[in-house]
Amino acid sequence: MTEIAISAARSQLGDLVRRAAHGRERIALTDHGHVAAVMVSPQVLEDYEDSLAILQYELRKARGDNSGRKTMTEARAELLGEGTAA
Numbered sequence: 650m651t652e653i654a655i656s657a658a659r660s661q662l663g664d665l666v667r668r669a670a671h672g673r674e675r676i677a678l679t680d681h682g683h684v685a686a687v688m689v690s691p692q693v694l695e696d697y698e699d700s701l702a703i704l705q706y707e708l709r710k711a712r713g714d715n716s717g718r719k720t721m722t723e724a725r726a727e728l729l730g731e732g733t734a735a
């Protein structure tokens with residue numbers, strides 16, 4: 650992961666965003682030597698969120714917790730942005 654101070658990032662913002670977006674590079678913005686934020690592409694964020702959802706599901710399943718389960722119709726409607734099916 651590339652780290653860059655916020656003050657230095659100001660003049661390079663366009664380049665940094667392109668690197669994160671197209672190169673799938675993680676860019677850490679630091680404030681007084683501490684990471685304050687991380688830039689990643691929307692696809693990387695989506696991949697992280699998908700992985701987290703799968704891991705949470707697997708954990709619930711391992712614990713015998715069936716809450717949060719959806720029918721295929723409900724899941725499809727949610728993925729397509731149509732809200733929850735009745």
